[in-house]
Amino acid sequence: MDIRTKAINEKQYITDEDVKIIVTKCGYATDATTIEAYTMHPISDKMIGFGAEYFKLNVRVTTYDAQKYLCFFVKVVSKTNAAKTKMAKQMGAFEKELMFYEVIKRNIDIPGLKPWSALFVTYLQDVMVFKDLSSLQYVMRNRHKKFDEQHVLQALRTLARFHACTIIFEETKTKYLQRPYKVNEQYKDILGKGGFDESNPWFVQCRIGALEAIKAFSKYTLNTKHMEIIENRWNTVFNSALSLADASKEHRNVICHRDLWNNNILFHYKKLDANTTDPDDCVFVDFAEIRYMPPAGDVMQLLHCNLSPGFRKTNLNSFLNFYYNQLKVSLGNYNVDIKETITRDKFITSAKEQNLWGLVTHACLGQTFWLNDDMMTNISRDSEQFETVMLNDKTTFIKDTVQSDSIYKKNAMEVFEEIIENYILN
Template identity: 55%
Template sequence: MNNRQTHSLDKIQYITEENVKLIVTKYGYANDDTIIDNYTVSYASDKMLGFLADYLKLQISVVSNNERKVIFCFIKAISRTNVAKADMVHEMGLFEKESHFYSVIKSNVETAGLRPWSPRLVARLEDALIFEDLSALQYKLRDRHNKFDKQHILQALQTLARFHSSSIIFEEKKSKELERPYRINDEYEQYLGKGGYTKDSSWFVQCRTGALEAVKAFSKYKNNKDLMNNFDRKWCEVFNSALDLCDTSTEYRNVMCHRDLWNNNILFHYKCPSDKNMEPDDCMLVDFQAVRYMPPAGDVMQLLHCNLDPQFRKDNLNEFLNFYYEELKIILWNNKVNIHDIMTKYNFLMSAEKQNQWGIVAHACLVQTFWLDDDLTAEHFDDSGKFNENMSENKASFIKLVIEKDDSYKQMLMKVFDEIIQEYCLK
């Protein structure tokens, strides 16, 4: 393989020429006649796409057999621009977890003939993961401040069913081969850990405390001293007990769950991108750094809470739960697995009722950052010192500050926090 005129537009060297050669080889261009004409690395967006990594795009121009090809890749790297982000990723073991998930677990559980539910991992580097670029395949992110309509949530539920079914199908096949029950967690438990969702994690403690302080300062109940005293006692219990729902269940069948299903981790493909209605015909999930082995209803409820207007979710909850279950049933049946041997509809619905608490608590943690506008996101999270303070030291002050500046942020957060009060503190 020859190399000619390679270059990077980015000042920070995330990718070396050796990395580029490896990626080109992974795409099947390994013959001596292949020439890497040039390559460019650029940031994926001028806005913050996520909160714990640097995101870039890699474009490689290749000449092979006198034909020019362009390879489009997406890079998720441990941050080199923000020390606090990198420290948090290392502390929680998130890169190792996601890297192992993509390079080992996912490659094992993928089901032949089943449409992909996440992008293909092209290469695993020391501190970065290289994926196929979904935007080059016409997948798009929605505006994170736009809640999903029915078409988008059904498409996301269908993809979630594909993801979850991969776990079940793999386990059932493996159980037959071994002639004994096999569970993914038996083999990969160390890579399916709790991440930041632990009762003593500084990130989770700050999310929990920040939410409570916002309730005390801005909730419609703030002047009722008796109620506020009651909330003070119950708030930690509600948040902490939600984490117990993420443990591997002895009551319900477990699958690998994503657990980070907010808007920016869900990309849609559209039948006709120019159509104003923008009807999706496929969906992909990204960012599996929070993956855990737990009941599938946990993912379903988190997806519904994080991406739907609360009243719309409540009005259509039965339809969405039934849709997911039927999609899972069809996929399993097509792969010779009877869903009734795995999970009856009654059990799934009972599990969903319990996992509602996890869904809303996870939403209450995530919404504190993902509902910020782009300017405030850059202001409060680009700088390493501010990132550490706002995420791990004094999130309550940060939330109060933003609420006083941005009424839409206040309205969104208080909707979520007030629902927790109604469902789990007053009842």
């Protein structure tokens, strides 16, 4: 395999040998393929996510006198932001996601089931390579734009397919082993707590920053009695959400995504007419926070992080029933009776319990994804500022941002006060 010309990103994340490996992994024989050129560039001039750096890799190959263009999405451990690298290492995010794709997903993938994630190609040193979803016309929505009904339904369809894989795998293996089998017994070490841990510096800063914002800006600030109750109970309530992410003894558990905010959900659209499109599919990316827990945890997190509060509350029962019916269809297609795994009543009960998980994780994740693009990008690129905001002093940052950005303030206080109203004062 010859590489005749190349143009590569200056950071040199990918070498000639790496490109040969990637192309070979895609099924192109080394003795019949010539790599004519390849380029790699950042996926955006804006910050996409806080855990890594993201690039597009485009490769032009010639095989049997035919020219092809191969497109890849490349996720790498940051080499430009020491604090970002440190946080990713502390959480084990990169290693966890790699093990998900290389070990767990290979086992739970169900032949014939519509895909729910990007196609993983290969792992290189501190680099994960995927088929580029944008080349298949999947796009990332504006993260400040809440989902409407059509987007919610597509996301819930995909979530049901993803969760169904765990149940089908477990039921199949239970029959084979002739004993009850659960994924957690085999992959417990991989399915850890990640960032959502009571002692994790990131989570601690999320909890403290939210309380300090409440003390300074909420509608309860001048009510001494209420503020005393809030301060006394805040840590207990906030931390109690974490136990909801443990494997349940009462409810059926599945491998959950646990990071279902806008940037991790990509949509495909069908064209209705010259000016109108509708979402007809979606897939999830970034599986660094996976855990074995009740599926309602993912459902509630998705609804909290991506819907306006009023729309969520008005349509909650409808969306829960839609998800359950989609899960029923996915399981039924593989001869698994949903009533033997999760009854509708049990699922609805679990969703009510997991509401706190959805609220608290939204309160944590939103502290950064509510930011405007420029501020988010500046924090991501400045190692010292990144470490301060993410791990050391989120309070100052949140308070400064609430004072200067009315949209951020509305989003933040809306979620913080819903926790207070539902779980502290009520």
